[in-house]
Amino acid sequence: MSFSGQHVLVTGGAGFIGSHVVDRLLAVGARVTVFDNFSTGFREFVPPRDRLRVIEGDLLDTAAITRAAEGVTFVFHLAANADIKDNLKEPRKCVDQNIVATQNVLEAMRAHGVRDIAFASTGSVYGDATVVPTPEDAPFPVQTSIYATSKVAAEGLLSSYALGFAFRTWIFRFVSLLGPRYTHGHVIDFYRKLARDPSRLDVLGDGTQQKSYLHVSDCVSAMWCAIERAQAPINILNLGHQEWIAVRESIAIITRTLGVTPKLVYSGGDRGWVGDSPRILLDTTRLRGLGWAPTKTIEASVIDTLRFLQNSPYVERRFGAA
């Protein structure tokens, strides 16, 4: 599969991962339609370029997404409510924005005969994994968050449409990503807290939570590799680094990079929040079998993320008040 000459719809195309996908698609000669409600996306991430159309719209508006899918040949469905930490505050949000919205995308595709879709799922679907590193066919997990539940449901819709309507689907279960345009997660939380008060850092959990991270550029190259080389109707692939680091190590990298020495205050407990999975490391044998490997260490990815945040005051202007 080559994207040159294709017309690719990227939902969430103004977001962190989405905008990197857009850059890569434009670079290889595709036409791109971005569909984004800009709730967490940034205009700065999708500056005007040739062969790029940017639509501001919401996936719950079925007419709008159906119009946007006209003439499209491939879809990256990356729009989502990614707020795993706070999903209990508004329990309906993940169901609407991740399940109903995904079905709206699939139905829009069906309306125009579009059948190829890549989707951003999450390693959180494994819940409190009993097998670590966790392979794609790990024991059937008990879901621990509405967020992960909504992603499992979206995955199931994709595979059902693959079987029922001859779709071809690439389902990527991501670890947390880092790198330029990162605007959500523990690195920005710590960065922001330390900007306000470099002498003290409050940390959720006991700091032993151990997770894997991946640089967004490695993520995009992994998706490209899989879409080119995995051609089954349903391709489910873990996407992550073979490394993982504890929250305490992550804090050490961040404070060293920022040149601060805060007092660390842990809230305690083995996890950051209800539904948090304290150990996330994915078995990426399947993806590596296709010839992909990450190129950046987690430490380099954390540092790259901090450099981005330091050089992008508009991110802090939007989110800093939160």
Added chain:
Amino acid sequence: MSFSGQHVLVTGGAGFIGSHVVDRLLAVGARVTVFDNFSTGFREFVPPRDRLRVIEGDLLDTAAITRAAEGVTFVFHLAANADIKDNLKEPRKCVDQNIVATQNVLEAMRAHGVRDIAFASTGSVYGDATVVPTPEDAPFPVQTSIYATSKVAAEGLLSSYALGFAFRTWIFRFVSLLGPRYTHGHVIDFYRKLARDPSRLDVLGDGTQQKSYLHVSDCVSAMWCAIERAQAPINILNLGHQEWIAVRESIAIITRTLGVTPKLVYSGGDRGWVGDSPRILLDTTRLRGLGWAPTKTIEASVIDTLRFLQNSPYVERRFGAA
């Protein structure tokens, strides 16, 4: 746990399983509120009795279900769109009626501080199971139907609410049920076809599909056993028979019982429809460990189902035209 003196809400209480649950609850002294939209439920299944209130309402009407949950102490959430065979004809139905509706029930419970819920899921969540008999922690399945996807999502909502809002949940993954008040599935399909033309029977698939079935009375006693004896926040339990039979055997029982000798015409293929799981046999070790065992053979259950259909012309009056 005893239901005596409790006020139990049964969604789908006018349906096949629901009405048997209602009978049992009334027999042990509970007050019961049935909430049913009567799309597939029958007034005949819930005749007026003491301590019984029947509300005709739809679970997508959040105000109605929230009112119905007032004063309730336990919920059986059994209402669902169970049309696995035709879920591709109206792809949005399962998402609305099984996912959004389930969240509406959970939110109605939360509004009134109700925290105990038993839920009817399905063995179909295992997709094309790679391990048979299939245990609850079988390898993470790829979903093959929108119906099963919607049940997986509803399960995840329950377990997320258990962790996030201190709910206690019993999630039952059923095989297909048989017995009195059965109104949906292959036995009624064959019964109806043979009533129209006893000389010929068209069968989906090649007749080798092999599935397990359970009598509804054994199902109800299994749920009672689990609710009494399994007290974790999240209890996920397969519910089925150790026997299974091929479609061909099922047809032999049906034709023998009805005294007909049709010519059998198979549509061919290894499954009945897109997304059908051709082999369903659940490992019920977990439930048996609680002291439950089925009392009726599958053959006896098929025959009991046919007797019900023969004695209940009102079922045929409603569904016969389909």
